Amino acid sequence: MFPEFSRLSSLKKASLKKTSLQKSSLKKSGGFSLPVAIFIIVILALIAVAVNRLVETGSRSYVASLLSSRAFYAAESGVQLSLIQVLDTPVCSCSGVTDISFTNVSGLSACRAVVSCDDSLVINGDTYCTLSSRGECDGTNSQRTVEVRVK
Structure with missing residues (x-):
């Protein structure tokens, strides 16, 4: 026979053995990759939920802080508007309760x-x-x- 042909035939046999070894190792590790993939997906989902909750908590905190600041300025504005009327009298005199709405402000x-x-x-x-x-x-x-005392 031809020497090139026999060398070519031995190369084919070696590559067939290598391919069969690869297939058998793939069969052995085929069941391992699915649980790993599911585990990674679950971990990523938990991280996404945690980040979402952090953002939601931060947003609620920001809204509460904003409303608190607005309530302070409403109280301060109410005192200032009432001080104009109280200080307009020669002797400090006032009584009652005034409700001020800031609908147009x-x-x-x-x-x-x-x-x-x-x-x-x-x-x-x-x-x-x-x-x-x-x-x-x-x-x-x-x-x-807000509380103010005037003479």
């Missing part, structure tokens, strides 16, 4: 202030008025109170 559109005034504090003949303003935004979800 941008930034405070869902807020209101409930201002109460008390002029019962007299020290050395001087009357002091105590104004207390409770700012509320988004119903009663966020409330802040």
Whole structure:
């Protein structure tokens, strides 16, 4: 026979043995890759859920902080508006409760202030008025109170 042909035939036999070894090793490891893939997918899904919860918590915290700031500014604005009326009198005099709605004010559109005034504090003949303003935004979800005492 031809020497090239016999060498070619031995190469084919070697490659067939190598291929059969690869197939048998693939059969042995074929069941292992599926659980690993499922495990990786589950871990990635858990990480995605954790990140989603972190973002949601951060968003809620931001909204609560924003509403709290708006409630503070509503309470402060209510006191300032009431101070104009109280300080307009020669002697500090006020009474009752005033409800101020900020429907036409941008930034405070869902807020209101409930201002109460008390002029019962007299020290050395001087009357002091105590104004207390409770700012509320988004119903009663966020409330802040500001108190001012003037002579």
